[in-house]
Amino acid sequence: MSTEVALPVFIPLLAGVLSLMLWRSRKWQRRLAILGTGLLLASTLWLLSSTLDQGFVVLQLGGWAAPFGITLVADLLSAVMAVITGLIGFAIALYSLGTIPDRHEKFGYYPLMHLLLAGVAGSFLTGDIFNLFVWFEVMLLASFALLTLGGERAQMEGAIKYVTLNLFSSALFLSAIGLTYGLTGTLNMADLAYKLSQVEHTGMVNVVALMFMISFGIKAAAFPLFFWLPASYHTPQVAVSALFAGLLTKVGVYALYRLFTLVFVGDTGYTHTILLWSAALTMLTGVLGAAAQFEFRRILSFHIVSQIGYIMLGLALYTPLALLGGIFYLVHNIIAKTNLFLISGLTYRLLGSYDLKKLGGVYRERPGIAILFLVSALGLAGIPPLSGFFAKFLVIKAAVEVEAWVAVVVALSVSFMTLYSMIKIWAQVFWKPVPEDVDATRLRSKERDPGMVWLLTPIIGLAALVVLFGVWAEPLYQVSSDAAAQLLNPAGYIEAVLGVTP
Amino acid sequence: METLMAYAIGVLFGCAVYMMLRRSIVKLVIGLIILSNAANLLIFAVSGMTRGAPPLIPEGMQLPEGAIADPLPQALVLTAIVIAFGVLAFSVVLIHRAFEVVETDDLDQMKDTDT
Known part of the structure; x- marks a missing residue:
């Protein structure tokens, strides 16, 4: 049992x-x-x-x-x-x-x-x-x-x-x-x-x-x-x-x-080619959609779409390295993306809005929160030494190995545009001064907010994981590598379930 | 019989898509209901239709006599019907609520609720 x-x-x-x-x-x-x-x-x-x-x-x-x-x-x-x-x-x-x-x-x-x-x-x-x-x-x-x-x-x-x-x-x-x-x-x-x-x-x-x-x-x-x-x-x-x-x-x-x-x-020549095109277009449309948005959570939502493209790319290439990268990416993306959403809730609590134009000044008043955002956002964009770097590196390296140049170009340029979106949020929410018509008393107040600990604990934990999977990627790399090996050799799975080799 | 069912299912899928493409949210939900029924019938049709042969084993025997109907698709359809029932009940409540707050049943006019 x-x-x-x-x-x-x-x-x-x-x-x-x-x-x-x-x-x-x-x-x-x-x-x-x-x-x-x-x-x-x-x-x-x-x-x-x-x-x-x-x-x-x-x-x-x-x-x-x-x-x-x-x-x-x-x-x-x-x-x-x-x-x-x-x-x-x-x-x-x-x-x-x-x-x-x-x-x-x-x-x-x-x-x-x-x-x-x-x-x-x-x-x-x-x-x-x-x-x-x-x-x-x-x-x-x-x-x-x-x-x-x-x-x-x-x-x-x-x-x-x-x-x-x-x-x-x-x-x-x-x-x-x-x-x-x-x-x-x-x-x-x-x-x-x-x-x-x-x-x-x-x-x-x-x-x-x-x-x-x-x-x-x-x-x-x-x-x-x-x-x-x-x-x-x-x-x-x-x-x-x-x-x-x-x-x-x-x-x-x-x-x-x-x-x-x-x-x-x-018939992987047929099905996985369709997956490849779908993955490339998913990355591209997601990130382009995000570029046009000025609402915190909408930008992040479009980025979910674009990141799905990277993960699908790992599957579509269907080599050991690509699947490894895909699984690594999956883990990294879930953590980083969830954390960004949680941080958007944190700034909402402080300033009462998700609209980038009505947010600002967080870095000046609460530098700790700004650093937490920066870690997750740069992790998402794939800046070393955070977890997103290895995830993207592995997927793109796999694409280079099988000479899927279109996918390589798309993946790299989408990565830059992800960085652009993250910097847009950084500049608007954290860097620029608080807009004049916005009530920032909660942001400026020095009193301790007792509910805040429930928000900060998970955010700090997840941000720590983003850093951890970047600087100490070996264990996750190893597990992803073994998982990819299992996926590429379905005989083991079949035997484990059916008890016999067909 | 199978041919007739194939046509019937095809027509049902067609009706469902047509209804879903219309603007009214009530028709949208009707489309969804027809769609889930079409999918259920499809399971029945493709897994082979056998008449009047319940999958029962006579007393004292190990195997049923002669051809029997496959019980698994029936179990699948039954499960799928229950699930579809729950989900569609939810969507009916959802469109009711949507109509209450937006005061229109036209999907085109609903677009501007979103900021």
């Missing part, structure tokens, strides 16, 4: 249910938020350590052997993603204690947060494609509710776009699952990997592969179906934005990584 692979799903589900039972007691819901996410982080670390020991951790639910039952399986990629889920969940729970207004807490913010984390962790750990669909829906439904919590006017348009596009992509996902089942008669991913290679009608396999690609592409906010993301991510509470920014699109990317390294590898 390997219980550790079920715990990251079970703990947030249990915490969510308990929070629902404690509906009236906000005090206990808050305690449970810390306890539940803390335990989640601990259990994912346990999972990572046993994955490092054994290579794969497999649990056949209910004792039904694969491919008949549902399998939970963790390889290194899943385990790393689970750890990040725990980490971000814990950081967001701390941050929520200081920022979520009473009204949102009353309407079930904490239960929804736990259920969202359960959906994310379930998606990372399942080995069954229909089960993946179910976890996607758990996650989506929680995210719908979190996104619209409060029901304000500005949230509506973004929410409708978000809900429509995601439901459309779910229907496509479901249709693709149906067609896959019709082709092969199985839904277990390891079993599919073998059986799809035996299907005679390869044209149909490509059709199904593309349906999966489009469906996950929408969820990952890849070009050309990304526009729901910048329309909606800046509208909810900042803790919610940060949670979405860190984890939700990455689940789509993870699903692409899983399916296009394990299942659909028969």
Whole structure:
């Protein structure tokens, strides 16, 4: 029995249910938020350590052997993603204690947060494609509710776009699952990997592969179906934005990584070329969109899109180094991006706005906060010695090795434009004096704000990780390298799940 | 039967996309409902339709006699229906709320709610 692979799903589900039972007691819901996410982080670390020991951790639910039952399986990629889920969940729970207004807490913010984390962790750990669909829906439904919590006017348009596009992509996902089942008669991913290679009608396999690609592409906010993301991510509470920014699109990317390294590898010349173009255009459109914006969280939202492009590039190139870079990038990006969103919430608390034109003077009054921003922003742009440097270096080096020059040029120029956007925020929010018509009493006041510690603790922790993965990148590099090796050799995964070599 | 179903599903997908491309948010949700039904029917159709053969094993035997219907697609469709039901219930509430605060059901006029 390997219980550790079920715990990251079970703990947030249990915490969510308990929070629902404690509906009236906000005090206990808050305690449970810390306890539940803390335990989640601990259990994912346990999972990572046993994955490092054994290579794969497999649990056949209910004792039904694969491919008949549902399998939970963790390889290194899943385990790393689970750890990040725990980490971000814990950081967001701390941050929520200081920022979520009473009204949102009353309407079930904490239960929804736990259920969202359960959906994310379930998606990372399942080995069954229909089960993946179910976890996607758990996650989506929680995210719908979190996104619209409060029901304000500005949230509506973004929410409708978000809900429509995601439901459309779910229907496509479901249709693709149906067609896959019709082709092969199985839904277990390891079993599919073998059986799809035996299907005679390869044209149909490509059709199904593309349906999966489009469906996950929408969820990952890849070009050309990304526009729901910048329309909606800046509208909810900042803790919610940060949670979405860190984890939700990455689940789509993870699903692409899983399916296009394990299942659909028969015709990589076709599928991965499409991924390559999509990745390049995603990077470019995201960063160009950001250049035109003057709202803190909107700029960051467009950058989520552009960073997804880098991660997809790692998958599209499909070499050991590229996958290594992609996984490294995934980890770095989740941490840096979440932290930037958290900092935008911090400046909002001080100056009451997300509009760059109504912000300013933070460096003069609070240099510590400015340094925290600078670390994350330069990390995102890829300045050494921060974590983004190695992430970008690895992906671009992989592109140079296979002579994908267009991708190299796009990746490098997008990197410069990311720096431009970050400097724009730096100059507007931190460097320039406070605009005259802005009330800056909170910024200038010397009194200690007791709620501030909840905001600062996660931000300092995540910023420290951005530095740590830059100056001491070796462990993460090693884990990513092993994870990439596992992805490129699916036989190990298949054998671990099915117990036999097909 | 399969051919007829294939056409029916195709028409349903077509209707769903048509409805989703219209401006009214109510029609958008109707489109989403039709879309999820079309996807469910698709699972049924592609996994083979067998009539009048429940997947039951007679007493005292290890295997069913003759051809049986595959129970798995039915379980999948059932799960998918439940999920779609929940999600669509949410979207109905969402458009109701959107109509309340924006006071229009035209997607084009909703654009300016966003700052």
